[in-house]
Amino acid sequence: MAVPDLAIETHGLRKTYRTVRGRTVGVESLDLAVPVGGVHGFLGPNGSGKTTTIRMLLGLVRPDSGTASVFGVEVPRHLPDVVARVGAIVESPKFFPAFSARRNLVLLADGIGAPRTRVDEVIEQVGLAGRSRDRYRTYSLGMKQRLAIAATLLKDPDLLIFDEPTNGLDPAGIHEIRETMRSLGDQGKTVLVSSHILAEVEQVADTVSIVTRGRLVASGRVADLLGEATGASVLVRVAPDDVGTAERVLVTAGHVVRSEDGALVVDGATDAAALNRLLGEQGVWASEIVVRRPDLEQVFLGLTQHDVPGGTSHRSERRLWGGGGRTARHGGPDGTAADAGTSDESTDEVRA
Ligand SMILES: Nc1ncnc2c1ncn2[C@@H]1O[C@H](COP(=O)(O)OP(=O)(O)OP(=O)(O)O)[C@@H](O)[C@H]1O
Numbered sequence: 175m176a177v178p179d180l181a182i183e184t185h186g187l188r189k190t191y192r193t194v195r196g197r198t199v200g201v202e203s204l205d206l207a208v209p210v211g212g213v214h215g216f217l218g219p220n221g222s223g224k225t226t227t228i229r230m231l232l233g234l235v236r237p238d239s240g241t242a243s244v245f246g247v248e249v250p251r252h253l254p255d256v257v258a259r260v261g262a263i264v265e266s267p268k269f270f271p272a273f274s275a276r277r278n279l280v281l282l283a284d285g286i287g288a289p290r291t292r293v294d295e296v297i298e299q300v301g302l303a304g305r306s307r308d309r310y311r312t313y314s315l316g317m318k319q320r321l322a323i324a325a326t327l328l329k330d331p332d333l334l335i336f337d338e339p340t341n342g343l344d345p346a347g348i349h350e351i352r353e354t355m356r357s358l359g360d361q362g363k364t365v366l367v368s369s370h371i372l373a374e375v376e377q378v379a380d381t382v383s384i385v386t387r388g389r390l391v392a393s394g395r396v397a398d399l400l401g402e403a404t405g406a407s408v409l410v411r412v413a414p415d416d417v418g419t420a421e422r423v424l425v426t427a428g429h430v431v432r433s434e435d436g437a438l439v440v441d442g443a444t445d446a447a448a449l450n451r452l453l454g455e456q457g458v459w460a461s462e463i464v465v466r467r468p469d470l471e472q473v474f475l476g477l478t479q480h481d482v483p484g485g486t487s488h489r490s491e492r493r494l495w496g497g498g499g500r501t502a503r504h505g506g507p508d509g510t511a512a513d514a515g516t517s518d519e520s521t522d523e524v525r526a
Contacts (some may be wrong), residue, residue: 180246181333181364182208182231187240188388189226200226202388203240208366208381210245213359215379215396216368217474223388224368225264228337232262244333250486261331263322263339271311275302275321278310279328288328296324299361316347320354327358334358336367340374352378372470386473391477399473406444411437411462412453423456424449437462 185400187204187512190197201223208214218224229235231242233250247256269278284313297306297320300320305313313321319339326334336355340348356378359365369375376396384392392399412420421438424431429449430441440449446463454462468476 178244179210180207181210181214182206182233182242182244182366183246184227184242185240187227187242188238189223189230189235190238199223199388200235201230201237204385204388205390206383207393208383210364211359211362212380213355213365213367213378214377215382216366216385217370217372217375217382217470218368218385219307219370222370222385224370224385226388227338227385228262228264228335228366228368231335232260233257233262234264259332260335260337261326261329261373262335262337263319263326264335264337267367269310269318269321272309274307274309275313275317275324276306278321279324282325283328286329287504290335292328292330296327298518299327299357301350301357302325310434314347316350319347319351323351323354323358331363333364333366334400336357336365338368338370340369340371348374350390372474382470384477386477392473396470400467400470405468405472405476406442407466408440408441408446408449409434409437409462409464409466410449410453410460412458416458419456420453420460421459423453427452 184204184206187201187206189200189326191200204223204227205226206216216224216227226235231244231249233253236250244253244256245259247253249256269275270281273281276293276297280295282288282291283290283293294303294306297303300323302317302320302324307318310318310321323334323336323339339355340351352374355365355367359378359380367375367379371473379396381393382399383394384391384399410420410424417433417436417438421431421433424438424440429443432439432441443449444465444467446465450460450463
């Protein structure tokens with residue numbers, strides 16, 4: 175059988191919820207393509223349908239329409255065939271506070287039939303080796319979250335799904351989780367991480383899907399999305415007496431220049447060296463010259479600013495997968511585990 179190059183694929187996935195006020199759209203019509211291997215950010219503002227999508231993938235919520243597959247296996251219909259390759263942290267598992275992390279994991283391994291030899295491996299994988307014999311209750315929030323990831327890794331899944339894993343963590347905890355996700359991605363696992371904090375995901379994700387109002391608005395490699403975005407500029411600072419000359423030189427060379435806090439900003443430019451040379455040739459020396467590129471947050475705002483609240487106006491989706499654009503990390507050991515979390519939210523929800 176051919177090995178699928180997508181870990182997750184959805185087409186026209188839709189989910190509405192029954193509420194006292196009628197029907198609420200959880201996911202409007204979602205087309206998602208998550209490549210195998212590496213970290214994929216699933217980004218969107220609160221209420222854009224990320225959790226609903228994840229729950230549909232895990233068989234916890236039944237879609238109204240559309241299709242979804244995990245490693246080429248249609249879900250939820252054939253979820254049992256692939257569930258062993260999926261690990262998810264949708265909500266934190268319960269650990270015994272008075273037991274060490276290691277003892278907690280040994281109990282879990284026994285419970286799910288994973289070999290005890292996995293316990294030390296997963297502790298190592300999440301960077302808790304030095305603290306594994308300490309009681310769980312002495313752990314920081316970041317360490318607790320890493321232990322939750324370790325529990326999910328016990329059966330060695332190929333796909334790890336994290337729904338807002340850094341919620342409630344301080345910067346050190348966020349850093350720990352980011353490092354853990356990065357290292358799992360580097361080991362060949364596919365990590366899907368949902369977040370509404372774009373800057374945070376930008377630092378760890380190879381590829382992203384950006385959703386708003388239950389639809390995909392952009393997807394591709396982070397570098398490509400940032401590279402394609404307009405809005406780059408170069409800030410040039412010169413001595414106050416040279417500002418007029420510098421502006422004239424730059425404008426004469428065809429640049430669009432504006433002033434900002436006593437400095438000059440050359441909109442649309444990225445070649446700082448060329449600007450520096452241009453100024454130098456006219457005897458003007460920059461004391462500061464900085465290329466400013468838009469971050470993912472700005473890309474996102476640019477894609478969604480035309481959305482009408484509650485309306486139906488959506489920008490068309492942009493995909494940047496192009497030839498060779500996909501993350502080319504494949505592999506990862508065949509897994510056998512899944513911890514698909516629990517469902518408690520809605521009468522519409524199902525378990526596969
Ligand atoms: N069980 C439910 N019953 C009714 N409406 C729901 C239910 N779950 C989600 N919704 C609604 O569906 C929409 C999408 O919610 P969802 O939680 O999937 O978004 P999200 O992107 O994960 O948001 P957040 O980042 O806040 O978790 C929201 O309008 C939400 O209120």
